[in-house]
Amino acid sequence: MGKFYDLLMQDVRFVEGLNACMNCGVCTAICPAAEIYKYDPRQICDIVQSRNEEKIKELLLTDTIWYCGQCMSCKARCPRGNTPGLIISVLRKISQETGLFTNSEKGRQQFAIKRTVGENILNTGYCVHIDIVNPKLHPEQGPVWKWYYENKEEIADRLGANYNKDGSGALRKIPQQNLDEVKKIFEVTGGLDLFNKIEKYSESAAKSMNIYFEKEGINNEYFFQTYMENSGKHEN
Amino acid sequence: MEEITKKYWKDYQKEIADDNFYYERSCIRQSFFPGSEAAFLKILREILGKNVIDDPNQHTCTGIGYHSDIVPFDTTMTVVARIFSLMKDHGVNNFIPSCVTSFGIFNEVVETWNHFPEEYEKTKHFLKQATGRDFEIPQNISHASDIIYKYRKELKEKMPYRLVNRHTGKPLRVVEHIGCHYSKLFAKKSEGGMEFSKVLVGMIEEWGGEVVDYPERRHCCGFGFRQYIVMANRGYSVANTKKKFESMQPYKPDFIVANCPGCAMFMDRWQYTIAEMEGTTYDDNKMGIPVLTYEEMAGFLLGFNPWDLGLQLHQVQVEPLLDKIGIPYDPKDKYVGKSGNFLGEPEKPENLITVYGK
Numbered sequence A: 001m002g003k004f005y006d007l008l009m010q011d012v013r014f015v016e017g018l019n020a021c022m023n024c025g026v027c028t029a030i031c032p033a034a035e036i037y038k039y040d041p042r043q044i045c046d047i048v049q050s051r052n053e054e055k056i057k058e059l060l061l062t063d064t065i066w067y068c069g070q071c072m073s074c075k076a077r078c079p080r081g082n083t084p085g086l087i088i089s090v091l092r093k094i095s096q097e098t099g100l101f102t103n104s105e106k107g108r109q110q111f112a113i114k115r116t117v118g119e120n121i122l123n124t125g126y127c128v129h130i131d132i133v134n135p136k137l138h139p140e141q142g143p144v145w146k147w148y149y150e151n152k153e154e155i156a157d158r159l160g161a162n163y164n165k166d167g168s169g170a171l172r173k174i175p176q177q178n179l180d181e182v183k184k185i186f187e188v189t190g191g192l193d194l195f196n197k198i199e200k201y202s203e204s205a206a207k208s209m210n211i212y213f214e215k216e217g218i219n220n221e222y223f224f225q226t227y228m229e230n231s232g233k234h235e236n
Numbered sequence B: 001m002e003e004i005t006k007k008y009w010k011d012y013q014k015e016i017a018d019d020n021f022y023y024e025r026s027c028i029r030q031s032f033f034p035g036s037e038a039a040f041l042k043i044l045r046e047i048l049g050k051n052v053i054d055d056p057n058q059h060t061c062t063g064i065g066y067h068s069d070i071v072p073f074d075t076t077m078t079v080v081a082r083i084f085s086l087m088k089d090h091g092v093n094n095f096i097p098s099c100v101t102s103f104g105i106f107n108e109v110v111e112t113w114n115h116f117p118e119e120y121e122k123t124k125h126f127l128k129q130a131t132g133r134d135f136e137i138p139q140n141i142s143h144a145s146d147i148i149y150k151y152r153k154e155l156k157e158k159m160p161y162r163l164v165n166r167h168t169g170k171p172l173r174v175v176e177h178i179g180c181h182y183s184k185l186f187a188k189k190s191e192g193g194m195e196f197s198k199v200l201v202g203m204i205e206e207w208g209g210e211v212v213d214y215p216e217r218r219h220c221c222g223f224g225f226r227q228y229i230v231m232a233n234r235g236y237s238v239a240n241t242k243k244k245f246e247s248m249q250p251y252k253p254d255f256i257v258a259n260c261p262g263c264a265m266f267m268d269r270w271q272y273t274i275a276e277m278e279g280t281t282y283d284d285n286k287m288g289i290p291v292l293t294y295e296e297m298a299g300f301l302l303g304f305n306p307w308d309l310g311l312q313l314h315q316v317q318v319e320p321l322l323d324k325i326g327i328p329y330d331p332k333d334k335y336v337g338k339s340g341n342f343l344g345e346p347e348k349p350e351n352l353i354t355v356y357g358k
């Protein structure tokens, strides 16, 4: 067996997600990503099932595996009980662990996600929080959101929240001991390792692309490159 | 044959616990609809008399990070185990996630532990090593909406209003969106399965409304995790929502109710975006179709003040709907904060019509 297929097989989700795909294409018919992007979950199953190392490597290198929206509609419909969405997750994990993700535009976006959602989890205990949905980065949120964002404590607390304060309630400040334990979990289980790999490979990608990179935060060119770059070549 | 049919449906009947809950808040719902979580707790505690723990120590399940693939599965499983361990500290064992994404996460993790005992052992070891903690798998995991569904009849008795157009006497036409991860991951975790999920249908019909069936009813709202989080990908998200709106438009729904806080937010905001980008709305009055959370729907039927529920946080305005049902509201109270001060009004969009400060 080959290197990449072995890596796939080590993940329990791959074992769970693929049992003798019969190539019927039902998943592709229902898949919202296939409708929009040059993407075909049936083909992904076919490739990994073939164990063709070259083709699997190709998947890890290119935009394809990053198109899935993880809706899991495929799981609900596959007559064989397969979950292409889970197989995608495993391929994405290997692409990040091997650094291959920085070869594609959509793959490089993992850096932007790590610097926003990833940092937020460790620093605040929330994966999404009102404070990071800045109307400047989210024009689609509209003027009501802007009004709420500018008056967040007044409004959220009127609605029963406990914005950024001690005690229970929505949007409370999560006590530090919890954040420390969550961070320790990330350390022990490989979560921090993955973060560090995303950082390391992104930094060298920035270097080879000659784009300004900073070790922290989102105020640097590489962040905005990965957050906003769209070659327009992805859609059907 | 009848026996087989009965047995088949039994598979899709879900056990929903009835007391002593641990409420796992949702990062998205807390941020976008904090009033919905407050209303849920008020309904459970004050109207239904239930014991619900609202633990200040709880935290993210990592769900959004997991499905955008920056958090490994081992990490997610162990973070989930820590939350279960917090629940154990409180001596209750019925778990209620407020978020559809976390409902999916908790179920995926527990199913994995059930099918692969070595993963369970590994997680126990990881949690012990990282935090010194132990945990137990909850006896019952029900989404917050499952509880409201279970008590829909009791709640109806306390409701002064119905989902009925007071001008015509006809039931309101309601689009329900249960959210992908509520039923597509594990159809049997949803009463009625994926196609015939009863969770929202049960509430709507019990409270006087009529459910709209339309071709793209089970299509994703378009969140797509990385497809929204990263700005460059948002075209995916809006295109999916648009597909749903185009499909429901001919049925002229009075409003949409969503199980998942993410879906409620996206279906509201993308209507604004589409209206501003191309001038299109999916109702006859250029105001959009109001999108509610199920807590908001239950809350205003129970007579809660719409502006304490947070209905002013929706971009598509809800007053036309409140007027149809006959729910009173004070326009002057809409933009008032906790301190009692008027906070000013949001700016007006160019195309989407609003009734700000009426």
Ligand code: SF4
Pocket: A020, A021, A022, A023, A024, A025, A026, A027, A028, A041, A042, A045, A077, A078, A079, A080, A081, A082, A083, A084
């Ligand atoms: S639906 Fe299932 S069996 Fe059919 S192509 Fe997709 S994964 Fe394979």
Ligand code: SF4
Pocket: A027, A030, A031, A032, A033, A034, A041, A067, A068, A069, A070, A071, A072, A073, A074, A075, A084, A085, A086, A088
């Ligand atoms: S999970 Fe991914 S592959 Fe499966 S239907 Fe959704 S977008 Fe398509």
Ligand code: SF4
Pocket: A071, B100, B101, B178, B179, B180, B181, B182, B220, B221, B222, B223, B224, B260, B261, B262, B263
């Ligand atoms: S936002 Fe909608 S599509 Fe997304 S996870 Fe929630 S339910 Fe599923």
